[in-house]
Amino acid sequence: KAQSTNREYERLKNEFVYAKRNFTEKLGEETYAKLEKKHQQLGKEKHVRPLEKISSEKVRLEIKLENLQKEMKGEEERVKIWKGKYESHDKMISILGSKLHRQEELNNKLKNLAELPDGFDDYINFYDYIDRLNDNDRKVQEEISILREQKIITENKKPDQSSEELKMQLGESEQNFQRMLLEGKALAHIKEKAIDLLGKMDIKTYEGFQNKFIKYFIHMSGKSFSRVEMEQDLPEKLIKHDGSKLTYNLLSFGTKDTFSLALRLTMAEYFLRDKSGFLILDDPLVDMDSGRQALAAEQINEFAKTKQIIFLTCHPQTAKLLNGKYVEMTLVK
Known part of the structure; x- marks a missing residue:
C-alpha cells in the first residue's frame, strides 16, 4: 500500500511540475499579479456578435448600398432629363402653376356639366x-x-x-x-x-322604361311571348315560351304593330309625365287580329285614364271597341 501511495504521489508531483512549467512559459516576462491587475483594469467583458452574423450583416449592407447607388444613379439621370426639359427650377414651377390653373378650370367645367x-x-x-x-x-x-x-x-x-x-x-x-x-x-x-x-x-327620362315596355307588349301580344331582352333601353329580342328568339324584322305585321304601339305608349308615358298633353294614334290596330285588338284596346283605355288620346280610325267596330267619345267625320263634296 505504501508503494502504491508513493507512486500516486510521484505522478501528481510530475503533473504539478509540468503544469507549473507551462504556466511560467505562458506568463513569459509577466507575473501573475501583473496579469490580474491588467484584467481588473479592462473592466467587464464586452458582448461581441458572432463572426457569422457580422459577415451576413456585411453582405446585406453591401447589397443595400449597391441598390441605393443604382437608385441614386437613376434619380440623377431623371434630374438630368428634367433639367434638359425644364431648363431651370423656376421655369418648372411656372409650368406646374399653369397646369394646376388649367386643372382647376377643367374641374369647374366638369362640375357645371349636366348629369347623365x-x-x-x-x-x-x-x-x-x-x-x-x-x-x-x-x-x-x-x-x-x-x-x-x-x-x-x-x-x-x-x-x-x-x-x-x-x-x-x-x-x-x-x-x-x-x-x-x-x-x-x-x-x-x-x-x-x-x-x-x-x-x-x-x-x-328612362327610369323604369324597360319594365313599362315589357308590361305593355306582353299583355297586348296575348302573352304569346314570355319575356323581352333589352339592350340598354331598347327592346332587342322577343322570347317565346319555347325559348325561341325573334328580332323585330322577323315579326308579322300584326306583331310589329303591337310592338310599335307598346313602344309609343311607353315613350308617351315618359314624355308626358308631369306635363299636360295628349296622344294622337292613327289606328295602330288595323293589322292585328281581333284578340290582340281587344288586348290593345284595354291598354289604350288604361293609358287614357291619365292622358287624353285622340284615336283616328276608318273602322266603326274599332271605335266601338275603344268605348270612348265617338266623333264621326264625313267627306263633304
Missing part, C-alpha cells in the same frame, strides 16, 4: 344608345328607298294581271309603304327626342 340620365353608367353608353337610334333610322330609310325602287319597277312592268288585281296589289304596296314610312318617321322622332336629351341630361 338614369340608366347610363357613363357617356359612352349614352352615345352608343344614340348611335343605335341612328342605325335604326338609317335602316328604315334604306327600306323605304328599296320599297320606292320596287314601286317604280312594278309600275314600269308590263302587267300580267288584270287592272283590278294590280289595283289591289298597288293598294297593299302603298299600305306597306305608308306603314314603313310612319315607322321611319316615328324612329326619326325618337332620334330627335334623344338628341334633345343629350343637351338636357339632368331630365330623368
Whole structure:
C-alpha cells in the first residue's frame, strides 16, 4: 500500500511540475499579479456578435448600398432629363402653376356639366344608345328607298294581271309603304327626342322604361311571348315560351304593330309625365287580329285614364271597341 501511495504521489508531483512549467512559459516576462491587475483594469467583458452574423450583416449592407447607388444613379439621370426639359427650377414651377390653373378650370367645367340620365353608367353608353337610334333610322330609310325602287319597277312592268288585281296589289304596296314610312318617321322622332336629351341630361327620362315596355307588349301580344331582352333601353329580342328568339324584322305585321304601339305608349308615358298633353294614334290596330285588338284596346283605355288620346280610325267596330267619345267625320263634296 505504501508503494502504491508513493507512486500516486510521484505522478501528481510530475503533473504539478509540468503544469507549473507551462504556466511560467505562458506568463513569459509577466507575473501573475501583473496579469490580474491588467484584467481588473479592462473592466467587464464586452458582448461581441458572432463572426457569422457580422459577415451576413456585411453582405446585406453591401447589397443595400449597391441598390441605393443604382437608385441614386437613376434619380440623377431623371434630374438630368428634367433639367434638359425644364431648363431651370423656376421655369418648372411656372409650368406646374399653369397646369394646376388649367386643372382647376377643367374641374369647374366638369362640375357645371349636366348629369347623365338614369340608366347610363357613363357617356359612352349614352352615345352608343344614340348611335343605335341612328342605325335604326338609317335602316328604315334604306327600306323605304328599296320599297320606292320596287314601286317604280312594278309600275314600269308590263302587267300580267288584270287592272283590278294590280289595283289591289298597288293598294297593299302603298299600305306597306305608308306603314314603313310612319315607322321611319316615328324612329326619326325618337332620334330627335334623344338628341334633345343629350343637351338636357339632368331630365330623368328612362327610369323604369324597360319594365313599362315589357308590361305593355306582353299583355297586348296575348302573352304569346314570355319575356323581352333589352339592350340598354331598347327592346332587342322577343322570347317565346319555347325559348325561341325573334328580332323585330322577323315579326308579322300584326306583331310589329303591337310592338310599335307598346313602344309609343311607353315613350308617351315618359314624355308626358308631369306635363299636360295628349296622344294622337292613327289606328295602330288595323293589322292585328281581333284578340290582340281587344288586348290593345284595354291598354289604350288604361293609358287614357291619365292622358287624353285622340284615336283616328276608318273602322266603326274599332271605335266601338275603344268605348270612348265617338266623333264621326264625313267627306263633304
